[in-house]
Amino acid sequence: MDLEDLVVHMADVGVRRAKNNLLSEVNWSVELDERWVILGPNGAGKTTLLKLAAAELHPTTGEVHVLGEKLGRVDVFELRPRIGFCSAALIARIPPEETVLDVVVSAGYAVLGRWREAYDQLDTGRALDLCKALGIGHLADRLFGTLSEGERKRTVIARALMTDPEMLLLDEPAAGLDLGGREDLVARLSDLARDPDAPATVLVTHHVEEVPPGFTHLLLIADGGIVAQGLLEDVLTSENLSKTFGQDLELDKLGDRYFARRRA
Numbered sequence: 293m294d295l296e297d298l299v300v301h302m303a304d305v306g307v308r309r310a311k312n313n314l315l316s317e318v319n320w321s322v323e324l325d326e327r328w329v330i331l332g333p334n335g336a337g338k339t340t341l342l343k344l345a346a347a348e349l350h351p352t353t354g355e356v357h358v359l360g361e362k363l364g365r366v367d368v369f370e371l372r373p374r375i376g377f378c379s380a381a382l383i384a385r386i387p388p389e390e391t392v393l394d395v396v397v398s399a400g401y402a403v404l405g406r407w408r409e410a411y412d413q414l415d416t417g418r419a420l421d422l423c424k425a426l427g428i429g430h431l432a433d434r435l436f437g438t439l440s441e442g443e444r445k446r447t448v449i450a451r452a453l454m455t456d457p458e459m460l461l462l463d464e465p466a467a468g469l470d471l472g473g474r475e476d477l478v479a480r481l482s483d484l485a486r487d488p489d490a491p492a493t494v495l496v497t498h499h500v501e502e503v504p505p506g507f508t509h510l511l512l513i514a515d516g517g518i519v520a521q522g523l524l525e526d527v528l529t530s531e532n533l534s535k536t537f538g539q540d541l542e543l544d545k546l547g548d549r550y551f552a553r554r555r556a
């Protein structure tokens with residue numbers, strides 16, 4: 293397959309900081325219709341990997357292609373608007389006095405460089421539709437600072453989708469949510485994964501319980517290296533999970549959801 297047809301392509305990638313290998317020998321490709329979960333313990337290198345895919349970081353060694361463009365050879369400021377990126381860091385930067393609708397609709401300004409006054413009804417309508425799809429339509433006029441953690445997560449996902457990105461990157465979207473909030477988010481992400489018009493998606497998580505049905509591929513990572521990758525149903529096994537987390541873990545599947553615990 294041509295590199296131009298791949299959403300992400302990493303060849304022998306390494307990232308080094310202060311004599312530490314944050315990532316090493318990473319070979320990974322994402323195709324247009326794939327939905328990937330990246331799973332691994334704290335400090336494994338998941339966020340570092342996602343930042344490379346988001347064109348927010350350059351590799352120390354190896355080559356990274358994002359949306360057909362090689363990092364180092366492309367203007368990342370032209371590339372980034374084509375990518376929807378959700379993280380806790382982004383949530384922390386959103387002013388609490390912005391309304392939900394403004395948070396979502398303003399994603400377009402960053403891309404189009406428009407003035408605040410210039411947005412039209414088409415943008416507002418699209419933002420509202422996205423809010424509804426993520427179950428926050430009734431909160432459109434609420435101030436961001438008054439939202440629950442789960443509602444904030446859904447707001448930034450709607451914002452990331454506002455620009456119709458070619459790739460959606462989600463860094464631990466379910467972190468900090470209660471059981472109901474997590475289940476609701478997993479269901480929304482599952483709907484998104486099954487939508488053929490949705491962009492290629494990469495979701496980072498620590499927990500198999502957060503794998504939304506409909507996601508197709510899995511990359512397991514530990515200590516900056518890939519433990520296993522491929523089709524989710526092949527790769528998500530007790531053995532691979534035990535290797536990744538360095539414990540004897542038992543994986544169960546109930547319906548289309550996964551659960552894991554340490555073997556007694």
Ligand SMILES: Nc1ncnc2c1ncn2[C@@H]1O[C@H](COP(=O)(O)OP(=O)(O)OP(=O)(O)O)[C@@H](O)[C@H]1O
Nearest residue numbers: 309310312314332333334335336337338339340341
């Ligand atoms: N600038 C840096 N200099 C040195 N070490 C760093 C730097 N940035 C990250 N690290 C280290 O690299 C490792 C991987 O970090 P990363 O944030 O990618 O992990 P992660 O898998 O996302 O972790 P978590 O699940 O805890 O968020 C961590 O041990 C982290 O401390």
